[in-house]
Amino acid sequence: MEKKDPGKKPKPKPGRMKDGADPVKNFEKWKKKYNRTKAQVKRDRDQDRDRGRGRGKRPQWQVEREDIQRLVSRYQDINIQDVVKFSDFPISKKTLLGLQDAQYRQPTEIQKQTIGLALQGRDVLGAAKTGSGKTLAFLIPVLERLYREQWSSLDGLGALIISPTRELAYQTYEVLRKVGRNHEFSAGLVIGGKELRAETERIHRTNIIICTPGRLLQHMDQTAAFSASELRLLVLDEADRILDMGFAETLNAIVENLPASRQTLLFSATQTKSVKDLARLSLKDPEYVWVHEKARFSTPATLEQSYVVVELPQKVNMLYSFIRTHLRSKVMVFFACCKEVQYLFRAFCRLRPGTPVLALHGKQNQMKRVEVYNDFLRKQSAVLFATDVAARGLDFPAVHWVLQFDCPEDADTYIHRVGRTARYRDGGEALLLLLPSEEEAMVRQLQDKKVPISQIQVNPEKLQSVQQKLEAFLAQEAEQKQRAQRCFVSYLRSVHLMRDKAVFDVFRLPVGDYARSLGLAVAPRVRFLQRAEAQRAGGEGEGPGGGAGDEGEGERGGASSEGEESEEEQQLRSFKAQLTERLPGGSSSEDGEDSEDDLRDLDLLTVKRRDVFNLTGAPQGLAEAAAPPRKKAERETKYSEAKKVLRRHFQVNTKVTFSEEGRALQLWPPVPRSAAPEDGQGDEDRDGAGIDVDKARERLRREDQEFDKQEYRSKVKAKHRERKLKERAARRRRQEDQGDGDQEDEVLAYLANHSDDEFDPSTLPDPDRPREDEEEEEEQEEDEPPPPPKKKKQLVSGEPAALDTGLSLAEDEELVLQLLSGSR
């Protein structure tokens, strides 16, 4: 029997559940189930791991294929209303992981609306505001398409992404590398600026190529291993730009080499719907996705936009003042042409505004472009001077301001430029400088494009003038001056080439003042402007009844000439656009560097004559612009001089003296004796039927006499000279014979003569007047023959000894005359 322990509490009996079940048994049951599930999970996990290592029953490719099938089966059920996260799309784990690592979790509107369509294999035209995430909208479908087809390096080129600029291609490539890092495809950047060979070796193994059109075409033409026959997907980023005429021919040539069965995606903030353009791409039932079509504005809501009207000569001052007041901001400044960027960048570096100034344009070499791009990317505050190579697609973080120094070509270009700020969810500001002549038409265009922009005023007193400083720089550096001249010409040319003449009228620009604002003393002559001016004047001059020519005096030319001009302009613009993209900076001197050669229109050495006192009464700028073309100053060569002389019938190399009676006597060239007319004698001879023999004989006699006289005179002169020389030589010999003592006397005498006297500056020769003794010496040197070596030799050589008459020269002459007349 069990004894009860009084100090011990009785052990409670296990209670019963309400339903009468035993809780212990229940627990055991649960435990058993738990262990079973745990073992199952472990088994499944092991199995999964084995599959992952390829040790399982099913190979990796099969597992992947099953995954793909599962994904593809979901494509048709995509409902964008349900999509909140990227993982709501049927996209691969590899892509999702890449997106997650790059901190992309929720798709933007354009991504939501296009990714599904693209996954379904549709051709898509996607348009959405700048900075809205279009890049991922096409990169995700690219990765998924190739993954879906289990593309490998052996399959070659699967997707082609074409960008209008190298920088944009480079940026897209970087995003692709980030997002696609878990995929095994190869991707390559084909943008030029480096050796073609380096790309050639790898291009046939590249699955995704990101390129600029020019370079791609070059490979299509020159690289034998390059083949696009298996291409699955073509993407045109900034499609409207690539489709526009600047790239038209290149793009047509590229598309010809692509298989028609490919899928095509076009993206831009300003999309084209031109049927003609799209027909070139042979899209198949394309889907238009215009995300912000119904939006009130076409630019980001977080962007504040304004414009100021400023006179052309004030623009540089305006820019400087702006930079000085935004030293802590990151600013992008857009210019119309490379030469402007080149000059003003250097000028502003010299002005030291207090913030780093960088420059990006198409005439830089590729390395420089990348360096500047990365530099600006990293900087917290800096100013980037750029051309429109930076207008599209570039995604620099935290740009506070976009300043458009020159009016954009059109509203679309405006939208892309301002889109470099206020990206994704950031805010930003944009300022546009407009000339009074540009304001009305441009503002209207912007309003038509739903751009909310308002005018602001600038306090002219706050403007800081830099003109004098620029003048000083140019005075110091000839190279910089040339840059300023190129900048001037290039800007005018860019204005002249603009299509929209309602906005851009080069003839309304105050060119003289503009040149001075750049630091130039005078405006360089711009030949194309003069030609255009002449053409315009010609057009206006057409008589009445000339159709379009009658429409208004201020209008440009007639219909036909306008047609011709626009064609020329189109060609130039197309050429320019291709250069921007195609040429590597260095070789282009963009510059191209200078394929587009502004020097053609710039007379560096010839500048306009300034009407300093405004004698013409015309306003300075206009007077300069309208100055008649002057011929380029040619170098005066001897040849051209001679031609001029011949043309004017000058008699050269003649020397004529006049006697006291005013009779002309030709001294050089010697007139043939028999031909020398005398006092109308020749005329008589010529007029008479024949020659008067007596008169001729008489004349001959006189001529002979004259000739002999001259001969004798020169002989006598020579004789006198010889005698003098002989005397001098004799003197010298005597001195030598007298010995050293005499020599010393001479030296001493010399020293005595000069040492005791005080120096008298008046004794110095007048440097401005030829010295008499010099003249004498020169004369002597001319007259004197080289010193006769030895008298004996002269005799041996048989030269006649000079006749010594012992008379003076005049007496000698008289004597000879008498002798001569007597001998005849």
Ligand SMILES: Nc1ncnc2c1ncn2[C@@H]1O[C@H](COP(=O)(O)OP(=O)(O)OP(=O)(O)O)[C@@H](O)[C@H]1O
């Ligand atoms: N889903 C996302 N989540 C977070 N950030 C995103 C997402 N998609 C894009 N972004 C960011 O938004 C910015 C703009 O993207 P993107 O450059 O693709 O714009 P875009 O529409 O192509 O602009 P643009 O018209 O100027 O070319 C980038 O910095 C990008 O990293």
